[in-house]
Amino acid sequence: MSAPSSLDLLHPTLAHHLVNTLGWPGLRPLQREALAPLVAGEDAVLLAPTAGGKTEAACFPLLTAMAQGGWDGVSLLYVCPLKALLNNLLPRLQSYAGWLGRTAALWHGDVTAARRRILRERPDVLLTTPESLEAMLVSTKVDHRAFLGGVRAVVVDEVHAFASDDRGWHLLAVLERLTRLCGRPIQRVGLSATVGNPDDLLTWLQGSGAGKRPGRVIAPGLPPPGAAPGEGPPPGDVELDHVGSPENAATVIAALHRGEKRLVFCDSRQLVERIGAALRARGVTVFLSHASLSVDERRRAEQAFAEARDCVIVATSTLELGIDVGDLDRVIQVNAPGTVASFLQRIGRTGRRADNRRNCLFLALNEHGLLGAAGLLRLWARHWVEPVEPTPEPRHIVAQQLLALCLQESQIGERLWAQWWDGLELFGHAEPVLAHLLREGFLTRDGGMLMVGPEAERRFGRRHFAELTGVFTAPPEFTVLHGRTEIGRTNPALLAAAEPGEGPRRLLLAGRSWAVTWVDWKRRRCFVESVDDDGRGGRARWDATGHTGWSFELSRAVREVLLGEDPPVRLTRRAVDALAKARDRHADHVHPGGTVITRHGGDVRWWTWAGTRANLTLRATLTGLADPAQQARDTHLRLCDDVDPARWKAAREGAADRVALPEVDGKALEGLKFTAALPRHLAERTLAARLADVEGARAVLVEETRFVVGE
Template sequence: MAGVTGLDEAVEFHIINSLGWSGLRPLQAAAVGPVRSGDDCVLVAPTAGGKTEAAVFPLLSRMTEQQWSGTTVLYLAPLRALLNNLHPRIESYGAWLGRTVGLWHGDVGPTERRRILAERPDILLTTPESIEAMLVSRRFDRERFFSSVQSVVIDELHSFASSDRGWHLLAVLERVERFAGRKLQRIGLSATVGNPEAVGTWMQGSTVGGRPARVVRDTVSDAGEPDVTLDYVGSMVNAATVISRLHRGEKRLVFLESRRRAEELTFLLRERGVETFVSHSSLSASERRRSEQAFAEGRNTVIVATSTLELGVDIGDLDRVIQIDAPRTVSAFLQRLGRTGRRPGASRNMLFLAIDLHGLLQAAAVLLLWKRGFVEDVVAPRNPRHLAAQQLLALALQEKAFGASRWREWWGDLAVLDEAEAILTHLRSAGFLVEDSGLLMIGPRAEREFGKQHFMELLSSFIADLELRVVAGTQEIGFVSPLALPRNDNRERKPLTLAGRAWFVRHVDWSRFTVWVEEVSAKGDVKWPSDAIAYSFDLCRAQRDVLLGALPAVTISQRAMEAAPQLRARYAAEVHRDALVLARRPVGGSRLWTWAGLKANATLLAGLGLDSSGAENESLILPEGVGPLDIRTADVHAVPRLDKESVTALKFSVALPEELAARTLGERLADPAGATDVVRMPLIRLDT
């Protein structure tokens, strides 16, 4: 029976008496009807906006009303840490009604997995990769386990939708629906995005048995204007000094854009006597949990993090969020800003500390876009042909063999499989699949390329860099790239920095991919491989606007105001108010300062018949003989050309024809709209 909130009376009772809430938040109240009715929904709210409860409370009500049994709800998230964090909370909600909640991912041991299989939980928290592993495992009863699934919750939907993990997720859900025998209700939880309706349609997957997706937004309008300050400190050492002295007695969360910088800042803060914790993807799970728990329980503390703490992991109430330099998108800024202002009477706030002039430019540009009301659209990567190959191979593992003409039954008209027929032809001719009496099964080439560790590499859509496990005594600290190891020469070895501490490398066991270390007090260093960052056209043009005099309407410190003329003087020869700058290079050729983003610049180079190696976010390098007229007539719809080494960054590219794999990656690098803008703008030529 429904209560006044529209939820089951028992759920409503516990919201009031167990949680002590006086009522539902606006988003939660608005979501009750759509979720209980079985509609596909996208629930949009800032971080800590109550999105999990907005989905789970109506699903528990529906579960009771319709007497669901077995595992009826799959709750998917992109990070194991987020699932670990959510598990006790959702488990407590399920217990109100005598319902069980299980957790299944790569860190969950065999004992717990056996218990889940024997006593199927009503709600299972997991990842798409874990579901893929279940589907292909011959020891897993797929029909029994997935036949009862009714609904799926996709947490951090925007994170999935912007990467190949989203395409993989959709393809896996289509296969689950085949075992369930029904179209599953899909509920996406998302931070603020520019195009939630389009993301909702994408989330629905194939159109077979489809229904409209409803967008439910957080309607809170009295949150107040956030307190955002832009400051310039000039170095990481100065940033550490400012943070150590500012807002003492408060809980501060500091975001950086790289693991290396996070480690450096953590070490510097600890040197200054600040209780500091660190969280990033290359720390061991136990190390991250210890940091996050200690931070959640403390007061006068700092936690330094990369984007791992952007995606909703609960670390308690925060007083301050600090950003070193700038996030890469407005959406990420909003996600991080939403970490604050959760307590009654508290306000949202963020302090930007730029450690160099380029960081000041990036921060000012992000804030300028935000004040203009801009938020990026979430767009799924184009043409996921490599995932079509992966799915066809996964189906062969799952079914042992499948009919060469019946594969479409598993995915309907899902866009992932749009070109599957041609890809299937290649998989057969290259020996990835072999045919016997009209049935296709795993071939010798697939065994050779993906067969290690029970086809483990075939189960996930992202490439994991080779990392070595770092162990001190019996304690696992985390993981580092081989690039971080000290060189074997006669010079003094520099310690590693990991988990905010310095470690002397005692021994490297390459057979076990393990580095044995002991802690020391000297400052060390650490590095991981990194790819070029592709900034958007809008962000790069906002940087140009800043260089031409625009500043965001936020609080700007005196130091930042004094640094702004230095910033503009540094880039004075690279911007012009009425045109783009084409500058002669001393070594030959020229550089075109487009301020259009890496993708638009790569597209323009392709349109000139050149490879994309000369493309950067702000500019592109042109060889001798290429002038303004050539730029005006460039083919803005050309596909950037990439070398063979670049194509290996596309997971499963080996299962595609070489030319098709290169085209797939090139099409993803293309920005015809940005390139069109470049060729239409006036040019001025400077000879230097």
């Protein structure tokens, strides 16, 4: 008897619809390889490029297991980092579940009206975010044991995005609590594009089950970890141009690829707005997407873009993940993303049709953007991708979880709380955090039981502890309203009184200029009217978040470029000329044999090409030599003006063995949520560990250094 085909392992109804409804001739390689282990209950990380069929690779076998095993009630969770991605996936998962007579539903912060129905008519598949899952566990309106006690499996989409962020630790901790609630292991399946360390990602995803439960990385067609990279750069039509300004970028975008659908990525919301407005002024049909636009505004833009042809959508990383905006012809990148992984996600948006190759046009606005793009493309050409590394020392998440557990259970035994996380690494050093929570009144102790205390009520108790369910902070923003329609949110600094003679304050939002008619300071709302472009456009501004500068690897790739190595992509004449000027300007700052110290009068700089985090670490390590007040740079450190070769050699002696963590500005602690629930020294230690690159600093400290004295 022949071995069963992959379709034979699928539930017969799914197999029927796959062929007759979807019109598929069969399963893709990832879907074939995932089927048997997932039906058998194994944990897994599924790796494939964007549009590689990862959702189906996870859900078809899990729906098969659901039907074969008679899973009842909410038994499959599908967790995403973005609500928009969940919205986009819902119709597909409703169809797949419906083929088997099952249901799927959506639960997140923007969907509140349907919650009573969902609680009453429990779906088999629940699409949600970690924050909403936490809210269900702590809510007094949800019987979390009855509602979630039947969960058998969880799919974590874009798992790499979670694992490199505090939301990942939060998700793992919530899944451990859910596992204890269910009284059985929960199968965990992560979906990701290419990452540099997939086995580590699987171990991380398994949490306390790592080494106890079967698990595997499934990545057909991708080389195994440690394998030699393929010959030449990955496939793709990539070009690098230097345009000099956002307005010039808009001119190029408007002129090129007319009649095609183009997705433009920018590294900030301000740049999205500025380029969007410039494209609209040039008569281009343009849509915008970024986190400070209202949900309805983004949804309208994404839907209109998906249905149009000759148009452009300008976005931040909100469209980097798997939200479907239809078939794309072109991806354009303004300056460069911070990682190769992001670039792979973005270029993977193209090339889905047989007549369309993966492509990306880089438009550099300045020298820094040009060098960053060139360095990143050299890493990409070597098939190098960043390893996914969980954020270090997440003590604030420990504090949040202890408080959330006490909310969930009303009270918990002071010697039993650790059982809820079953030895998860996150809680290895929780005792000092617990002691602080008790000492400061965030928790109280009564008869050996822990309960939420008055200080937690005071700081986090508003809106039924809603602040406790999310682990990231957002600066205060004002809602912008045109009549009753919300357009988005803006920085309150733009709403201060205008200068005399300037007329009404103007905002740039959704690619349009708006005149501010009234500001409700108490309720954080401002009302606007649309204005014609009279040469005095609006302004856009938001506080920067999450930018950590170039990594060590990217900085070293940039140094290679300055030493004469071009990225193996097409370079326009403007890019060639701009690279030549950059190499000439930095001729004294780079050397193949190590680092360089330059002196021009009293200006002494150490050109490390080590990245922002490594340079912050070096500044803290070389106290007395590095200027402690300088701003962090990707490329260099400023040194004291009395540094000479003898003093430098003495300071460097043994420094690689005593690398120090960066000092932390007290204001920076405001960006680390729940720091109020931590002792200050532990909060500072957590943030310092996140600012550091110890290995990069050590690598620089053992390199040779040459001195260059300018005129």
